[in-house]
Amino acid sequence: MKKKASTAHEHLSPQSEAISRDLMPKPFGRSGTIWVVVLSVIFLTGLFFWVEQIRNGLGITAMRDYSTWGIYIANFVFFVAISLVGSLVSAILKLSGAKMRTPLTRISEMIAVASIIFAALVIIVDMGRPDRFLNVIFHARIQSPITWDVIVISTYLAISLLLFYLPLIPDLAFMRDRMTGIPNWQKKMYRFLALNWTGHPEQQKILRRAEQILAILIIPVAFGIHTVTSWLFATTLRPGWDSSDFGPYFVSGAFMVGAGGVIAAMYIFRTHYSNWEKYLTDRHFDFMGRLLVLLSLVYLYFNINEYFVPAYKMKGGEAEHLRALFFGNYAPLFWSVQIFGMLVPIVVLMFRQGRKPLPMFVVSILVIVGAWFKRFLIVVPTLSHPFIPMDRVPEAWQHYMPTFKEWAITAGTLAGALLIITLLARLFPAIPMVETIEEEEKPESGAAGNISRNALVVLFLFLLPGLSTAQTEGDSTEVEKPSTSIELVFTESNNRSKILTATVKTKIEGSYVGVPGASVNFYQKEAAPEQLIGTATSNEKGVATLVVPLDKLDKNAHKNTYIAIFEDNEEEITIEEAVFEMTLTAEDSSRQIVVSLKSPDEKGELVPVKDAEVHLYVQRLFGLLPLSADPETTDENGEATAEFPGDIPGDEAGNLVVVARIEEHEKFGNLEFRRKIPWGMTTVIDPARNERELWSSRANAPLYLIFIVNAMIFGIWGVIAYIVFQVFKINKIGRRSVV
């Protein structure tokens, strides 16, 4: 044994000497070294692939647009779940006065600290842009459950660290005073962390009080952390997640796997360190076994609620999801998890023989592995059953099967968490020393149990390689020899502007497509260079537009001929002069639009044009809205009258543009008259964007949310700050009493 008793400032009984000898942290032995090396290799392999993932993106995983969350998220939920053990043992058992908890507290806090750290890391691993991680702080949107999760995880981490550290202070002082033959840095670290602890009654009092406060504080935070984590799922509309009892379902499952984690760790420590069966006795295992049965029964109860109730109803999407779990491709995993991860543990632990250390260890491994795959079953199948059919997506997208790299990264995080626990146990006593000694010196002793010597069962994760290959389609289509055409349309607007529109089209794959960038020449009278009135280039739809320069036209002519030419395509139209006008009359509630069409005769006098079809429209953003289904027809005065409906929205002032058109008239081409009139309904601009809604921007977060979240942050972190202040006080008192 490395440990050598030194001259201490207090005298210990031989019994206590033995305890301190047993519990002092020891250097790794042979099996310990192998354990650390294996874990390090797994961890570094994961790290290696994570670097690749950062470089090449999440494409190295099997996650795709439908199964957009996979084992990373399942693993995250698992870590959060198992971290709840800290609050279970340190807080709930402590407050309920369970005597058994003393040797369990440190182990459970180690598990809690390690897993909550890795919960945070795993979520970064899952992020598409881990480089932008700080956005969740600088651009935090208080409406998002992820923001709540960030807040509650950091809070839980802080409290867990304090709950690990505070009860450790007396042990640190003990090691500072009594440990020899250790490197200087280790000594310095103990000295620094021990905060001048002398065991002064005032220090004791402060420490006890701080621990008590933390024990109370961590319970709501622990419930919070896993409830909020369950809300990452339950706040969505997806079948299987859209459940109102997800919070307690998750919390109960978390306590169960947490208890399983403590049992597994207890067994490993007990078999690994000599004499530890005196401290982690069969009675402790029996106690934890009973606790695990209780927690498993609660979890069973929630499972029944979670699966039976929707299965009774078999509602649409839920039915598809449940069928896949009960009978479909997830059924083998689902029933294995439910039977071996929950029912078998309950049955085994019901019996006294089942609560012996070795069967308990096997059961706890079942519970832990079952719990991990249960998270998989919560996350993955739901996403494989979206509301809209997964039609026309690659086969690999429909069935999520994690890739080797994905498994390796996940295994790396699990190994990393175990590594943290191992290193903590290497540096700090995994069973509180001073507390055990104090309990020992009181007239009460723990019964010694039988020693179970068995080889450790090593947990392997199945590494399932998944393949997803993506190939791009080579596409070659025969292009037919294009045949081009041109169409020419004349439009006169408000009797002033004459516009020529030529549409150049070509036949591709059987349908006509506009030719963009075609340079179209427009002529009047004949296609001669001196008659050129302009050139225009077609837009992407093949439309070339020219505003006819009026000074180039013969003012006395009542007829004009226009020609559009693009390469060897030519079209010619002849248009007669016309006067097309719109007037408005409003009497009482009747509002009418009167349109008149006149054309100059040979003498140049305006003559009404009869039987011309007049279309009336209102200009809308992307087109002209007809005022009636049928066009109006001009009478012998060349006039057409139409009632203007009173329910057409205008702009904020009620203005809208009315368009009267004569379309494709054989003589006049297109005639158009546009006029802005104040006859529309005033549009009330939707003020919704300034509302404080859950979907609003961070600047418009609902006030109640801002209030609640901030009150919780300030309340809980206020207490944490108070505890930290107490830590400094302990240090101060120690310094004073040493002097």
Added chain:
Amino acid sequence: MKPTNNNTRRNFLKAGLGVAAATATATALHAFQQGDTVVETGEKVKLLSPEGEIVEIDKAYLKPVPEVNISPTAAREGIPGRRFVMVIDLAQCKNLRKCVDACDAMHHCGAEKEFLKVLKMQATELATPFWQPTMCFHCDSPPCVKVCPVDATYKRSDGIVLIDTNRCIGCRFCMVACPYSARTFDWSEPQLSEAEKEKEKHMHYSPETSLPAKMGTVSKCDFCPDMIRKGEMPHCVSACPNGVYYFGDENEDAVSNGSETVRLSELLRDRAGYRFMEDMGTKPRVYYLPPVNRAFPFEDDEFTKKNDVK
């Protein structure tokens, strides 16, 4: 010399984009506030006002607008006074997939992404199947926006839901929250054709075009606000030869499908318009017209899955 008809000019500027189509210029007008000092060049440009008047405006009043320059910050504001809405006529859809091709081409979707899907749907076993285009529904109560932890996806005043991929952290909570599976993710570096690469080289990122896409971020149908700003309809709408898509402004109570413009309220009333999965409470801005009296018989296609070429 100021333009003679000041009133006309201002109204024209207000009505702004979308109507000045008759003048084939690559310029658009920026609204000038009264009191802005503009040094006139003396060079006049003819433009057609929405009232059909040819107005002459000094060239100094025109500002050339590059193809896209709506910055991520500016893209958070909607187009003023608008509430965009889409209506999809299921009776007209025969799965020509022109909309999908246009959308893929404009958004550089490549083989892995699809902003717009045409799904084979069947209400019950006895009912004939039909084709249903789906995309982002730009919900008025968007579950995706609710859950975003960093304000990367947002709802604008014009109803459009966009994503700022400069902000997105890639947590994919929005994809999980969207019940319509409308969102896609760039799992790897986007695979682009040479032409697309060349085009993106000269592009500034804008949430309004969703281009260039970035690895590790979420993207989806954006209702093509870049096209709307140019007075044109989203690519899927203009690409459809069968007039399946209607697009417009709810405030104007009108939607167009390229060939006709109809009143939104009448269309939805007369054709029994509905929204997909109304009971989700998401209030989509995309409506469907039921696939009754269909223009085409249903023909299942031999379409090979987009990315399933082995």
